[in-house]
Every structure is written in C-alpha cells, then in structure tokens.
Amino acid sequence: MNVTRRRLLTTSGSVLGLASVSALSNFSSTTKALAATQGSTANNSALPAYADWKDANHLIIHSANTMETKRHAFGSGIITPLERLFVRNNIAPPSEEIVKDPDAWVLEVSGVKNPQSLTVAELKTLGVSTVAMVLQCNGNGRAYFPSKPSGTQWTVGAAGCVMFTGVPVKTLLEHVQGMDEGAKYMTGTGGEPIPDGLDPNTIQVERSVPLEAIEDALLAWEINGKPIPLAHGGPLRLVVPGYTGVNNVKYIKRLAFTAEQSAANIQQSGYRLAPMGEKGAPTQESVWTMPVKSWITYPSDPDEQVHAGKIQIQGLATGGTTDVTKIEVSTDGGESWHEAEFIGPDLGPYAWRQFVLSVELETGTYKLASRATNKNGETQPADRLENNRGYLNNSWVDHSLEVVLV
Ligand SMILES: Nc1nc2c(c(=O)[nH]1)N[C@H]1C(S)=C(S)[C@@H](COP(=O)(O)O)O[C@H]1N2
Numbered sequence: 062m063n064v065t066r067r068r069l070l071t072t073s074g075s076v077l078g079l080a081s082v083s084a085l086s087n088f089s090s091t092t093k094a095l096a097a098t099q100g101s102t103a104n105n106s107a108l109p110a111y112a113d114w115k116d117a118n119h120l121i122i123h124s125a126n127t128m129e130t131k132r133h134a135f136g137s138g139i140i141t142p143l144e145r146l147f148v149r150n151n152i153a154p155p156s157e158e159i160v161k162d163p164d165a166w167v168l169e170v171s172g173v174k175n176p177q178s179l180t181v182a183e184l185k186t187l188g189v190s191t192v193a194m195v196l197q198c199n200g201n202g203r204a205y206f207p208s209k210p211s212g213t214q215w216t217v218g219a220a221g222c223v224m225f226t227g228v229p230v231k232t233l234l235e236h237v238q239g240m241d242e243g244a245k246y247m248t249g250t251g252g253e254p255i256p257d258g259l260d261p262n263t264i265q266v267e268r269s270v271p272l273e274a275i276e277d278a279l280l281a282w283e284i285n286g287k288p289i290p291l292a293h294g295g296p297l298r299l300v301v302p303g304y305t306g307v308n309n310v311k312y313i314k315r316l317a318f319t320a321e322q323s324a325a326n327i328q329q330s331g332y333r334l335a336p337m338g339e340k341g342a343p344t345q346e347s348v349w350t351m352p353v354k355s356w357i358t359y360p361s362d363p364d365e366q367v368h369a370g371k372i373q374i375q376g377l378a379t380g381g382t383t384d385v386t387k388i389e390v391s392t393d394g395g396e397s398w399h400e401a402e403f404i405g406p407d408l409g410p411y412a413w414r415q416f417v418l419s420v421e422l423e424t425g426t427y428k429l430a431s432r433a434t435n436k437n438g439e440t441q442p443a444d445r446l447e448n449n450r451g452y453l454n455n456s457w458v459d460h461s462l463e464v465v466l467v
Pocket residue numbers: 146147148149150151152196197198199250251252253266292293294305306307308309310311312313
C-alpha cells in the first residue's frame with residue numbers, strides 16, 4: 062500500500078488498544094486483498110465469467126466464488142446496486158444456460174398434501190410480493206476474529222440490502238394444500254449439478270430452516286427489478302428474510318417440508334456455532350438468524366482525502382430479524398457516544414437503515430465506531446461471539462475504523 066498517496070488512513074480491528082496484534086494482522090490481510098484487486102481497475106479480468114458484469118473497482122475479489130463490496134462502495138444509498146453486491150458460491154455455480162429461459166425452470170415441491178412440480182411461469186401465476194432485505198453471509202466480519210478462523214476473510218462487505226420479488230412460500234403452500242403432518246423444517250435444495258459417483262451430501266447446498274421462517278419467505282425470480290442473474294441464484298431463489306446468507310438457497314430445484322433437517326454436510330456440520338477448536342456438529346446451534354449490527358461507510362475510502370471541519374459520518378444498521386431502532390456513533394473509539402439520525406426510507410424490518418451523524422472535527426486521527434439497537438432491545442456488543450468458524454461477528458469494536466482528517 063502506498064501510504065504517502067493515501068491521505069485518509071483507515072485501519073480495521075480493535076480501536077481500544079486491546080488485541081492490537083490482531084488488529085495489525087487484520088489490517089495486513091485486508092490490504093493484501095485490496096492490492097490484489099488494484100490491477101483490475103482498467104478491466105474486469107479478475108472476475109469469473111459468470112460475474113464479469115460486476116464492478117471490479119468496488120469489490121474485493123477473494124476468489125472466483127467470493128467477492129465482497131468495499132466498505133466505501135456502499136455509498137449513501139439504501140439499496141445495494143447489483144454490480145457491487147457481494148457474491149458467494151460454496152461450489153461452482155450451474156451453467157449460464159439455466160437463466161436463458163427462466164420461466165422454464167422447474168421447482169419440485171414435496172412434503173406437502175399435493176406434491177408437484179411447477180415451472181417458474183406457473184409460480185408467477187400464483188402470487189407476487191416484494192421484500193427489501195439484508196442478504197449477508199454468515200462469515201461477514203470473519204477477518205476481524207483474532208483466532209483467524211478458516212474461510213473467506215470477509216470484512217464488512219459480504220452483505221447488501223436488496224429487493225427480491227417472487228411468490229410467498231405461504232401462497233405456494235395454499236396451492237399445494239398445506240404441508241405434511243409432522244413437518245418441522247422447510248428445506249431448500251440448490252440446483253448445482255452433482256458430479257456422478259459423488260455422495261450428494263458432501264457438496265449439495267441444501268439447507269433447512271425452522272417453520273417460523275416461512276412467514277416472510279419468498280421464492281424469488283427478480284432482484285432489484287431485474288430477473289435474478291446466475292451469480293445471485295437465478296432463475297429461482299429461496300429468500301428467507303432475517304436469516305443468514307446460506308439459508309437463501311440459489312438455483313432452488315426442490316422445496317420440501319421435512320420432519321428432519323437436511324442430511325447434507327452443509328446442514329449437519331456446516332454453519333454451526335462450534336466452540337473454539339471444535340468441529341461443527343448437529344448438537345451445536347445452527348446459524349440461522351442474523352443479529353443486530355452496523356458499520357460506518359463514510360469516511361472509509363483510503364484513497365479519498367477528507368478535510369477537517371464539518372463532515373457527515375455515515376453508515377448502515379440492521380436490526381437482524383426486526384427493526385433497528387437506535388444508532389449511536391463514537392469518534393473516540395467508544396469512550397463517548399452520540400445518537401445519530403436514521404435517514405432515507407424505512408423499507409421494513411428486514412432492510413437496513415442508513416444513518417448520519419453531522420459533526421465538526423479538527424485535523425487529526427479519529428476512531429470511528431457505531432453501535433445499533435433493535436426493537437427487541439438488543440444492542441450490538443463490544444465483543445464478538447467467539448466460535449470456531451468465525452460466524453455472526455457483530456462486535457462494534459471489530460467493525461470500527463481509524464481515520465485521519467487533514
Ligand atoms: N445453491 C446455492 N445457494 C447458496 C449458496 C451456494 O453456494 N449454492 N451459497 C450461500 C451463501 S453461503 C451465501 S452467503 C449466499 C450468497 O448470496 P449471493 O451470492 O447472491 O450474494 O448464497 C447462499 N445460497
């Protein structure tokens with residue numbers, strides 16, 4: 062990183078001087094990822110073919126199947142533009158062919174009174190609804206865990222707020238005359254082809270969520286007003302507002318109402334809140350709902366010179382499964398807090414809200430932090446919940462950043 066060229070210095074990690082070693086190692090992994098994308102400013106050659114329409118300048122490209130939005134690239138809007146929205150595929154996506162004729166895609170519905178297969182064209186005749194929601198990877202914020210859990214080193218950008226349109230799962234359930242007796246979970250199966258001879262449970266993206274998740278779930282064919290592109294799970298995607306990324310099954314080919322959770326590894330041992338040093342197991346809590354969380358987005362661009370004086374500190378806050386009701390901002394690493402203002406439209410309990418704190422700041426170094434509270438009275442904690450794979454990081458300390466005003 063060219064420090065002399067960068068006027069606004071930003072660092073990630075602890076701002077309190079606690080765990081300063083981890084803050085330094087977080088910083089180096091973040092800057093490495095940034096450096097890796099710098100060569101892609103003139104073209105999008107660093108992007109995989111299925112996502113070559115993305116805006117590489119505003120993404121940290123971790124791999125062909127993992128890209129996140131840069132912190133400053135959230136801008137001041139509420140809806141994340143598709144070109145900047147993060148991408149996460151656990152395995153290679155299916156062929157682009159499947160989105161050529163989206164209406165022809167077939168969904169099998171089972172574990173219901175009247176099991177059947179429906180095309181997307183048929184689903185479109187049953188009902189339509191829209192939800193604004195935060196889509197966020199379970200591992201967003203993993204890069205800030207001092208324990209360096211394995212997996213993509215996401216910072217803040219494995220999240221976006223998007224509009225999904227599709228048929229409510231409840232409406233589909235009426236059409237199929239209800240679920241079978243004894244059903245306890247809604248299980249969605251991803252449409253990635255499984256190589257011959259391989260036990261599907263080893264790689265199949267198949268996730269089960271508790272029945273209460275049905276309430277606001279959709280089978281979606283549109284995102285931000287466009288047919289869902291392959292990268293985001295088109296032609297058809299299950300969306301479960303309030304639930305972490307993995308529960309929103311892309312290229313969904315089967316929706317089942319089941320007495321048991323999926324036998325796939327991704328359900329049984331993946332995405333579990335395992336104690337440190339322990340492998341994931343069915344006895345541990347499954348990663349389902351998202352916690353209250355916020356982060357500062359402006360100022361955060363390392364290449365932008367921000368002058369002392371009057372500035373508008375901005376950020377994003379989500380209540381997780383319910384409305385975010387309060388947001389506080391600190392410029393001194395959490396020693397003092399100021400209530401900030403929510404701005405822009407309130408798009409419902411599953412969307413995030415933009416916030417701003419208008420301040421006068423002199424030349425110098427500031428430790429910016431934000432702390433959200435939701436309708437249930439839950440406040441973003443200082444400490445992350447330690448777990449072996451680095452899921453659900455909502456620590457305000459970890460998401461704070463240092464900025465230098467000139
Ligand atoms: N079929 C399928 N669905 C999937 C995945 C996948 O690999 N295959 N990845 C999940 C994970 S871990 C996340 S975080 C989100 C990412 O959604 P996005 O790529 O649209 O941002 O999709 C989820 N749904």
